Amino acid sequence: MAHAWKTSARARRTNARRIIERVWNRRKMLDDARGTTAGRARGADRVGRLRVIGFYHPAHADGGGGERVLFAAIASAQRDAKRRSAEAEASGRSSESARVAFVVYASAPDMGARGDRVVDGADVVRRAKERFGVELDDDVVVVRLRNERYSRAENYRWCTIARQFLGSAFLGWEALWAFTPDVFVDTVGHAATYPLARYVFGCETAAYVHYPTVSTDMIDRVAAGRVMYNNSGRFAASKFLTGLKLVYYRLFAVAYRWCGRACACVMVNSSWTKAHIDTLWGVDAKIVYPPCNVEDLSTIPLTRPLLDANGAAVKKDKASIRVVSVGQFRPEKAHLVQIAAWKALKKMKNRSTNIENAILVFVGGCRDKADRERLADLKQSVKDLELEDSVQFHVDAPYDVVRRELSRASIGLHAMLDEHFGICVVEYMAAGAIPVAHASGGPLLDIIRDVPKGVTGFTADTPQAFAEILEHVIMMRRAEREEIAGRARERSKLFTEANFRESFINALVNAGIWM
Numbered sequence: 001m002a003h004a005w006k007t008s009a010r011a012r013r014t015n016a017r018r019i020i021e022r023v024w025n026r027r028k029m030l031d032d033a034r035g036t037t038a039g040r041a042r043g044a045d046r047v048g049r050l051r052v053i054g055f056y057h058p059a060h061a062d063g064g065g066g067e068r069v070l071f072a073a074i075a076s077a078q079r080d081a082k083r084r085s086a087e088a089e090a091s092g093r094s095s096e097s098a099r100v101a102f103v104v105y106a107s108a109p110d111m112g113a114r115g116d117r118v119v120d121g122a123d124v125v126r127r128a129k130e131r132f133g134v135e136l137d138d139d140v141v142v143v144r145l146r147n148e149r150y151s152r153a154e155n156y157r158w159c160t161i162a163r164q165f166l167g168s169a170f171l172g173w174e175a176l177w178a179f180t181p182d183v184f185v186d187t188v189g190h191a192a193t194y195p196l197a198r199y200v201f202g203c204e205t206a207a208y209v210h211y212p213t214v215s216t217d218m219i220d221r222v223a224a225g226r227v228m229y230n231n232s233g234r235f236a237a238s239k240f241l242t243g244l245k246l247v248y249y250r251l252f253a254v255a256y257r258w259c260g261r262a263c264a265c266v267m268v269n270s271s272w273t274k275a276h277i278d279t280l281w282g283v284d285a286k287i288v289y290p291p292c293n294v295e296d297l298s299t300i301p302l303t304r305p306l307l308d309a310n311g312a313a314v315k316k317d318k319a320s321i322r323v324v325s326v327g328q329f330r331p332e333k334a335h336l337v338q339i340a341a342w343k344a345l346k347k348m349k350n351r352s353t354n355i356e357n358a359i360l361v362f363v364g365g366c367r368d369k370a371d372r373e374r375l376a377d378l379k380q381s382v383k384d385l386e387l388e389d390s391v392q393f394h395v396d397a398p399y400d401v402v403r404r405e406l407s408r409a410s411i412g413l414h415a416m417l418d419e420h421f422g423i424c425v426v427e428y429m430a431a432g433a434i435p436v437a438h439a440s441g442g443p444l445l446d447i448i449r450d451v452p453k454g455v456t457g458f459t460a461d462t463p464q465a466f467a468e469i470l471e472h473v474i475m476m477r478r479a480e481r482e483e484i485a486g487r488a489r490e491r492s493k494l495f496t497e498a499n500f501r502e503s504f505i506n507a508l509v510n511a512g513i514w515m
Contacts, residue, residue, distance in 0.1 A: 051515070053077055054103040054181030054203070057188045058148040058171060060124065064328070065290055065423040066210055069269075069500075070187045071128035071136065072291040073208065074102055076501040078137045084515055100515065103141050105175040107148035117178050118143055131399075133296070134497075143179045147171050151190060154368060161213055162252055168192045176201045183513055186263075189213065194262040204513040206265035208288065208504075211420035212276040213256055219249050257281050265511035267504070270421040270442035286507045289446070291497035292423050297430035298489055300407045302482045304432075307408060309359050309390070320357040321474050324409035324433060326402065326424040327416070328365050329375045329395075334415040334438070335362065336381065341415070341466035343385045348467070354474050360387075360413070363394045363405050406431035410481055411473055414443065415466065422447055426495045429456065429488035434481060436460065436469050449491065456488040 057070040081100040104124050121140030128134040150167030153160050172193030176184070184203035186193055189210055197203040222245050260266070260281030267288040268274045277285045306319040323342075327333045342360050366372045375395065382391045394401055406412075412428025414437040419425075421442035428435045429447070435457035437443035448457035458473070460466040473481065508514035 050099045050101055051183075052101045052103055052179075052181040053183045053185065054105060054143075054175075054179070056105045056172070056175060056184060056186045056190065056193060058105060058107045058145050058151060058175075059188065060104060060106045060127070065421075066188060068132050068134070068423075069208055069210075069290050070104075071124075071132055071134040072497055072500055073185065073187055073504055074104070074128075074140065075134050075136055076504045078102060078139075079501065080505045081515065101139060101141065103143055103179065103181055105143045105145055107145050133293075143175060145171060145174055145178075147174055154370065159248070162248070165192050165213065165252070165255070169196065172196050176203070191256055191259040191263075194259050198262045198264070205263045206267070206508060206511065206513060207260075207263045208267045208269070209273060209277055209285070210269050210290075211273055212280055214249055214253050214280070215276045215418075216279060217276075217418060219246065219253070222246055222249065253280060264513055265507055267507050271445040272418065272441045273420050286503075286510075288503040288507055289495045289500060290421055290423055291500035292426040292430065292492070292495040294426065294430040294492050294496045297403070297406060297427055298492070300403075300431050302432040302485050302489070304408060304410055309357070309392075311408070317353065318357070320359045321354055321411070322405075322409045323358065323360045323411040323413050323470065324363060324405050324428070325360065325413040325415075326363045326406070326427065327414065328367060329371045329378070330367070331374065332416055333364075334417065335374075335378050337415040337463055337466070338362075338413055339378065339381055339385065339387070339391070340463035341413075341470065342387060342391065344464055344467035345470050346387065346390065348471055352475065355471065358470075358474055359390055359392065361392045361394065361405055361409070363397055363402055365396045403431075406433060409433040410485075411436055411470065413466070413470075414438065417441070419443055425457075426492050429485075429492040432482075432485040432489055434458070434473055434484050434488060436466065436473065447491070447495075451487055451491060453487055455484060456491045457484070 055070060055074055057067070060067055060070060104121060106124065119142050121142045122138065124140050124142055125136045125138055128136050148171060149155060151164060151171045152167075153164050155167070156163040168190035169192035172190060173196060175193070176196055180201045181203060184193070184197040184201075184205050186205075186207045189207075191207070191213065194205050194207065198205045222242060257280055260277070260283065263283075266277065266281070266283050266285040268277050268285045269288065269290050271287060274285045274287050277283065304322075306314055306316055307322075308314045308318060309320050325335070325338055329335065338360070345355060345358070348355065362378075366375055375393070379393065382388055394405065397405075406427065409428075409431070410433060412425065412431075412433040412435045414422060414425050414428075414435065417438055417440055419438065419441040422437065425435045425437050425443045425447050435443070435448055437448060437457065437459055439459035439461045444459055448459055450456065458469045460469050505514065
C-alpha cells in the first residue's frame with residue numbers, strides 16, 4: 001500500500017513536469033515561428049534540464065498591492081530570462097538560462113476531486129493585463145490549490161495568527177507536494193512554507209515580505225494595554241489575559257524567526273518592514289519598493305478642474321476642493337479617524353468658503369461580510385455626525401473611477417497607523433494630489449520626504465492634527481498647492497515598476513539563487 005502511494009505521488013509530480021515542459025515547448029515553437037530573438041534564444045538550447053521558478057501566491061485574484069507585486073515579479077523574471085538567453089546566443093554560448101519555466105501556485109477551491117492540478121496559465125496572464133496592465137508571456141503554468149481557505153485569517157476567531165500560520169503550512173505542503181520547483185518565491189508572506197520548501201522539498205527559497213505577521217510594536221501595545229484592532233478591550237482590561245497574550249506572541253515570534261531564517265533571499269517593501277524583519281528574523285533584508293502605478297497616473301494634469309460636489313463644472317468661487325481616501329474597508333485603514341478629522345475640520349471657527357465646500361471621497365473595496373458591515377457602520381457615523389453633504393463613497397469601483405477621483409482630488413488622505421508601505425500614498429503623489437498620511441510606517445520613513453525645493457506632503461497622528469493640516473492645505477493658494485503637487489509627483493518616480501524590476505532581480509542575483 002505504501003509503495004503504491006509513493007508511486008502514485010511520483011507519477012503526479014512527473015506528469016506535472018511534463019505539462020510544464022509542454023507549455024514551455026509550445027511557447028518556444030511559437031517564438032521560433034515568429035522569428036523573434038527570444039525564440040531563437042530559446043531554440044539555441046534544446047537540451048538540458050528545464051529550470052522551474054515557482055511563485056507562491058494563493059490569493060492571486062484579490063486585486064490588491066500584493067497581487068501587483070506577484071505579477072510584476074513574474075514579468076521581471078521573464079524579461080530577465082529572455083535577456084540572458086539573448087546574450088548567451090549573441091556570444092555563441094549555450095546557456096541553461098534559455099530553459100526556464102514559470103509556475104504560479106494559485107487558489108482553485110472549486111476544482112473538484114478529479115480536476116487537473118496543473119493547467120495552462122492563460123487566466124493568470126489575462127488577469128495581470130486587465131487588473132494591473134502587466135504584460136506576461138504565455139509560458140506561465142498554474143498549479144491549482146484546493147485549500148487556500150485554511151490560510152485566511154477570517155476563518156479563525158481565536159489564536160488567529162498561530163492557527164493561520166499552521167493553515168498556511170498545510171497549504172504550502174499541498175502546493176509543494178503537487179509540484180516542486182527549483183526556486184520557490186513567496187510573495188504573500190506565508191513564512192511557514194519556507195522550511196518546507198528548503199529542508200523538506202530541497203528548493204532554493206526567496207520571499208517578498210509585505211509586513212511582519214507579528215511585530216515588536218504589536219507586542220509593546222499589548223504589554224501597554226492599548227486597545228487596537230489586534231487587541232480587544234477585554235484583553236486590554238485584564239492583566240491575566242494580557243500576560244497570556246504576551247506569552248503567546250513571544251512563543252509565536254520564536255517560531256516565526258526559525259521559519260524566516262530558512263529563506264535564502266529576503267526582500268521587504270519598506271524601511272519599516274525591514275526594521276521589524278531584521279529584528280525578528282536576524283537577517284539583513286533587502287528593501288525592494290513595490291511597483292506603483294506611477295507611469296499612468298503621472299499623465300494627469302496637475303491643475304484640478306473646477307467642479308462642484310456632484311462633479312459638474314462651476315465657477316471658481318463655487319468649486320469644491322476634493323479630498324480622496326483610497327483603501328479597502330478594513331479595520332486597520334482607520335476610516336473612523338478620517339471621519340473624525342473631517343468633522344473637526346468642518347467645526348473650525350475660521351471656516352471659509354473653501355472649507356465649507358470641501359468634499360471627502362472614500363474609494364475602496366469590501367473583501368467579505370465583515371468589510372461590508374464595517375462600511376455600513378462608517379456610513380452611519382457620517383449620518384450621525386451630519387456630514388452626509390460632504391462625504392461620498394465609491395465601493396468596489398473599477399480602475400477608471402479610481403483614476404477619475406484621483407484626477408479631481410487636491411489632497412490624498414491616509415490615516416493607517418504603521419502602514420507597511422503605502423502604495424495609495426504614492427499613487428496620490430503621482431496623480432498630483434498632495435498626500436496627508438499618518439506619521440508612521442512607510443509613508444513617514446520612505447515616501448513623504450522633504451526634497452531640496454520643499455515639502456512633498458504632510459503627516460499627522462491624531463484626528464485634530466489631520467484636521468489642522470487639511471485646513472492648511474485647503475486654504476493655500478491654488479498655485480502653491482500645484483507647486484507641492486509637482487514635487488510630490490517627482491518624488492513618486494522612485495517607486496516605478498521599472499525600479500521594482502531592477503531591484504527584484506538584483507536581490508535574487510546577489511543571493512545566488514537566480515540563473
